[in-house]
Amino acid sequence: MEKTDFKKRVKEFKKEFPSLKEKVLLKDHTAWRMGGPAKYFLEIKNKDELEKAIISAKKINLPFFVLGGGSNILVSDKGFRGLIIKINNLGFEVEEKNGKMEILAGAGLSLGSLSAKLLKAQAGGMEWSSSIPGSLGGAVFGNAGAFGSCLSDSAEWIEALEVKNKKCAFKKYFKKNCAFSYRSSVFKKKAPNIIIFSVCLSLEKSKEGEISKKMKGYADFRKKRHPLDFPSAGSVFKNYYKPIKNKKLVLQFPELENFNQKKEIPAGWLIEKSGLKGKRFGKAQISEKHCNFFINLGGAKAKDMRALIKFAQKKVEKDFGIELMEEIIYLP
Ligand SMILES: Cc1cc2nc3c(=O)[nH]c(=O)nc-3n(C[C@H](O)[C@H](O)[C@H](O)COP(=O)(O)OP(=O)(O)OC[C@H]3O[C@@H](n4cnc5c(N)ncnc54)[C@H](O)[C@@H]3O)c2cc1C
CATH class of the missing domain: 3.90.78.10 (UDP-N-acetylenolpyruvoylglucosamine reductase, C-terminal domain)
Structure with a gap:
């Protein structure tokens, strides 16, 4: 693509996404507090926006990277000369089905706030994740786990945007198609071409006291063993x-x-x-x-x-x- 053509398309891209930020320091978005600037940075709240952003970025050959909570990435001091897409879907719905708690949660929810919501809903089974930083989307991507449990234990299905050449479409990935293994998943294997948007978890009905006791136990263990300062x-x-x-x-x-x-x-x-x-x-x-x-x-x-x-x-x-x-x- 000609340079002038590229500049014109970037201008159009900026017009299409007025909330697009430029030169955003990534050290402010990572747990390690390291990393240079991202050329472009866009926060996404809904499916339409996500699909449009990816199609537009693809049209101008702009590389993109999906950011969750930034708690598992090392960003170069030179930053990233592409588009950072931060998933900000913070939805949370609970339904009781056949004695199980079915949770539909946004990929952008932090594991901490997800835990607070699960505690309130008295849904047990994800306590191990309550003191892990990062987003639910990032946890699915890396099949995060601790204390003998991991994300795939509770995942039912994942709704994600599959990106193929210049086309993309939302798709439901049932657990058996997620290729979950130790700190891995199909989303990681095919990165950055499957973008996790929401997650359906199947949890157990529990009691607030029991959930919070477990959460506290895990947090205390971490404080003792990990250099959290x-x-x-x-x-x-x-x-x-x-x-x-x-x-x-x-x-x-x-x-x-x-x-x-x-x-x-x-x-x-x-x-x-x-x-x-x-x-x-x-x-x-x-x-x-x-x-x-x-x-x-x-x-x-x-x-x-x-x-x-x-x-x-x-x-x-x-x-x-x-x-x-x-x-x-x-x-x-
Ligand atoms: C103090 C501390 C303790 C930790 N303890 C644990 C632990 O016990 N167990 C554990 O497993 N991990 C642990 N972690 C690591 C980290 O918190 C988890 O791996 C977390 O799940 C990463 O999520 P994130 O949103 O921060 O991902 P990010 O760091 O933002 O991204 C990590 C990868 O996931 C991809 N990604 C993120 N969101 C999406 C999405 N919506 N769609 C597609 N791809 C996406 C990114 O592109 C990137 O490749 C710890 C980290 C810290 C700082």
Whole structure:
């Protein structure tokens, strides 16, 4: 496309979306408090707006990225030369059906506010998510989980916009078509081409007291174990789900026998045993409290955080022969 033609189309795009913002600092929209400006930034509340925005962006070849709560992304210091679409569908409806609580919730709801609404509705089953930052859409995307539960346990179907070339259409994805697995889903595999708009959850009728007791227990656990005083993105790496058979390593680290039996080796443990507790690049640091949390000590550069992540990955590979996979998403 000619430059003048592109400029003309961008002008039209801006006219079509008067609420479009420009040069929005992404560090103000991420839990890590890092990241440069987004060229364009658009908040979306309804399906029509979403469909129109994607079609228009596609027409002018403008790359787009869907932002939830920004709690699982590392944005480059240079920012993103495209369109950020922030899903702001905050809908919430409850219906009791055959003894179950059916919840239809907007993808833009934060897990915290969703939990408050579920508590009021006395719907149990999502308590594990109450102190996780981020949006419901982001939680579906990465099949977020904690304390032995995950989003896919309660998901019934997801309404999402499927983007194909210059066309798009809303589609219902029933659970069996969501390819949910550990921190993954069809939405993640096909990103950014399926945009989650609303989520149907099937929960149990419960009691306010029971729900809030569980929520408090989980929040207390997090306060004790996680470095919540510093900006982070939660766990940087996925845990490792295969046994380590190297006899020398098992002799050196007897805890491995226990992990091997459970077939789950915590990424934080691997990083700690690789001697990286407290390792720093600039203002980016591997937390001393929990080594799978990489914290921003204040004014950290995304460049340093990314280098620290890659450094930890290489060191664990050298020491344990394991390639840790990131849970976080890089933008771009
Ligand atoms: C202190 C802390 C603790 C955490 N603890 C946990 C934990 O216990 N368990 C856990 O699983 N995670 C945890 N996390 C990570 C994070 O909170 C979750 O992964 C959360 O679900 C991410 O949602 P988000 O809306 O912030 O996503 P974002 O960071 O905004 O985006 C993450 C990815 O999801 C995509 N995405 C977001 N919304 C949509 C949508 N509507 N449609 C399509 N794609 C979308 C984005 O494009 C991006 O690729 C923690 C994070 C922090 C900071």
